[in-house]
Amino acid sequence: MRSDFQERVEKAVKSIRTKTQAKPKVGLILGSGLSGISDQLDGIEIPYSDIDGFPEPTVAGHKGILKIGEETVTLAGRFHFYEGWTMDEVVLPTALLHGLGVETLIVTNAAGAVNKAFAPGNIVLLKDHINLMGTNPLIGPNDAKMGPRFPDMTYPYDRELRDMVKRIAPSLLSKPEDLKEGVYAAFTGPSYETPAEIKMCRIIGADMVGMSTVPEVITANRLGMKVIGISCATNMAAGILDQPLNHEEVVETGRKVQNDMVKLIMGIVQELNI
Numbered sequence: 617m618r619s620d621f622q623e624r625v626e627k628a629v630k631s632i633r634t635k636t637q638a639k640p641k642v643g644l645i646l647g648s649g650l651s652g653i654s655d656q657l658d659g660i661e662i663p664y665s666d667i668d669g670f671p672e673p674t675v676a677g678h679k680g681i682l683k684i685g686e687e688t689v690t691l692a693g694r695f696h697f698y699e700g701w702t703m704d705e706v707v708l709p710t711a712l713l714h715g716l717g718v719e720t721l722i723v724t725n726a727a728g729a730v731n732k733a734f735a736p737g738n739i740v741l742l743k744d745h746i747n748l749m750g751t752n753p754l755i756g757p758n759d760a761k762m763g764p765r766f767p768d769m770t771y772p773y774d775r776e777l778r779d780m781v782k783r784i785a786p787s788l789l790s791k792p793e794d795l796k797e798g799v800y801a802a803f804t805g806p807s808y809e810t811p812a813e814i815k816m817c818r819i820i821g822a823d824m825v826g827m828s829t830v831p832e833v834i835t836a837n838r839l840g841m842k843v844i845g846i847s848c849a850t851n852m853a854a855g856i857l858d859q860p861l862n863h864e865e866v867v868e869t870g871r872k873v874q875n876d877m878v879k880l881i882m883g884i885v886q887e888l889n890i
């Protein structure tokens with residue numbers, strides 16, 4: 617992180633504060649094809665172009681709108697490392713949520729299923745992750761105000777919150793068996809993985825593979841936020857089926873799963889706000 621990162625976060629928080637004083641405790645970052653989830657949540661919409669220092673997403677399925685209400689603040693659109701953003705930019709939304717007072721981060725993504733027992737359309741609650749991005753958002757000078765130099769990552773996805781999600785999910789999902797639990801491995805992308813890389817992922821214990829989330833979760837842990845991670849399995853990872861992968865399919869499957877994701881997320885938000 618650059619030494620002016622905190623300043624950048626404060627400027628972004630200030631832009632939001634000119635429009636609302638709401639202090640929701642739950643923040644959401646929405647993955648590819650999942651932007652529509654924010655339509656179901658209350659709040660005012662602020663385009664990223666109105667947030668000081670915020671870039672514009674360049675990837676299809678990422679709208680670039682922040683929606684903030686009394687219960688939730690949602691970022692429909694994330695910044696990926698492969699778009700050419702710096703790691704500071706990749707984790708700026710996470711730090712902004714923290715700056716707005718968020719205590720629990722729900723991070724969602726579209727991802728490929730490495731675990732052959734999973735299927736496209738499954739909703740996968742993350743229990744851990746493997747960072748294969750070859751970098752870390754915390755590299756750089758350490759600002760002690762933002763957290764420790766060496767943050768603990770033993771419980772990256774909060775255990776009690778995972779138990780809560782598993783308790784409420786069966787009554788919320790159209791097919792309760794669609795909920796799985798697993799480990800997410802992150803590459804930088806933007807090329808999808810090769811079949812050999814997916815075989816390696818399976819050997820090292822990954823169930824899902826994607827190109828995001830891990831920098832956000834590292835940053836959230838460092839800032840002391842609790843994290844719930846949810847992947848939408850949009851496709852079987854490379855080489856499992858004898859067919860190529862494409863982003864259109866990813867976005868399309870994400871959209872199909874949105875209804876169930878909305879129900880699950882509304883249920884989680886309700887539990888968190890009790």
Ligand SMILES: O=P(O)(O)O[C@@H]1C[C@H](O)[C@@H](CO)O1
Nearest residue numbers: 647648725726827828863866
């Ligand atoms: O933002 P997420 O992680 O949901 O997006 C996934 C990873 C790539 O950005 C893209 C590949 O299809 O979807």
Ligand code: HPA
Nearest residue numbers: 726727728825826827853
């Ligand atoms: O198979 C995948 N690999 C990496 N990222 C992804 N995002 C959706 N599907 C995938």
